[in-house]
Amino acid sequence: MVASLAALISCTGEERGYDLTPPWAGKLLELNYSNPQTLEPKELGFHPEGKSTGGVLNLWNYRRIINKNNFEPGTYDGDITIVNWPQNDYFLGDVIDVSEKEFKKHIETARQLNLSLFHWLQTEAPRPDGGTGWPGLRLRSDVMGTTDGMAKYPYIRESRRIRVC
Numbered sequence: 283m284v285a286s287l288a289a290l291i292s293c294t295g296e297e298r299g300y301d302l303t304p305p306w307a308g309k310l311l312e313l314n315y316s317n318p319q320t321l322e323p324k325e326l327g328f329h330p331e332g333k334s335t336g337g338v339l340n341l342w343n344y345r346r347i348i349n350k351n352n353f354e355p356g357t358y359d360g361d362i363t364i365v366n367w368p369q370n371d372y373f374l375g376d377v378i379d380v381s382e383k384e385f386k387k388h389i390e391t392a393r394q395l396n397l398s399l400f401h402w403l404q405t406e407a408p409r410p411d412g413g414t415g416w417p418g419l420r421l422r423s424d425v426m427g428t429t430d431g432m433a434k435y436p437y438i439r440e441s442r443r444i445r446v447c
Contacts, residue, residue, distance in 0.1 A: 308323060310369060311369060311398065311399060311402040311406075312369075313325065313326045313327060313328055313338075313341070313407070313408065314326055315367075315368035315369065316368075325338045326338055326339055326340075326341050326367075327339060327340045327341065328340060328341045328342055328403070328407055328408075328416075329342055329409075329410065330342045330360075330361070330363075330416050330418075330419060331361075332346065332349065332361060333410075335410070341363075341365075341367055342361070342363050343363075344363070344367070345363050345364040345365070345366055346361055346362070346363040346364075347362050347363065347364055348361055348362035348363075349361050360418075362422060362425060365396070365399065365400070366437060367399075369399050370392075370395055370396050370399045372388065372391065372392035372395050374388070374391060375387070375388045375391075376388070377389065377436060377438070378438070389436060392436065393430075393432055396432055400419070400421065403415070403416055403419055404416060404417050404419050405417070
C-alpha cells in the first residue's frame with residue numbers, strides 16, 4: 283500500500299493556521315497514530331482473536347474481512363483482516379507522474395514498510411497479557427493472489443482528501 287502526501291502540498295496546514303509539527307505522534311511501529319485534524323496521539327489496540335481492547339479501536343477488527351465464526355466450522359482456520367492502517371502508509375515519495383524507475387523504487391520501499399509492520403506485529407506488538415508479538419500471524423498469498431501476500435496494486439489513500447485552497 284502506498285499513500286503519498288507529496289501530492290497534497292497545494293494547500294499546506296500553515297496556510298490554514300495549523301501547526302503540522304510533529305507530523306506523527308511517536309514511533310511509526312506502535313499502536314497509536316496522529317489524529318489527522320489535531321495531530322494529537324490517538325491510541326489503538328490490536329488483538330487478532332477479535333477480543334476487546336478496552337476503549338480503543340482494535341485494528342484487527344477494523345478491516346476484518348473473514349470472521350471464522352460466521353462460517354461452517356472448518357471453513358477457515360482463523361479470521362482474516364486487511365492491514366490498511368496509518369502505520370503502513372508510505373509517504374516518502376510520489377508514485378503518480380514519476381518515472382518508472384521512481385515508481386518501482388517507492389513501491390518496493392512501501393512493500394518493505396509493510397513487511398516491517400508485519401514483523402513488528404509478530405515479534406514486538408504489545409499483548410494484553412504483558413507479552414509481545416503474535417507469532418501465529420501469517421501473510422495470505424492464497425487469498426491475495428500474490429506470491430508474498432501483499433496487495434497487487436498500491437492503495438492511494440490521500441487522493442480522496444485533496445482540497446483546493
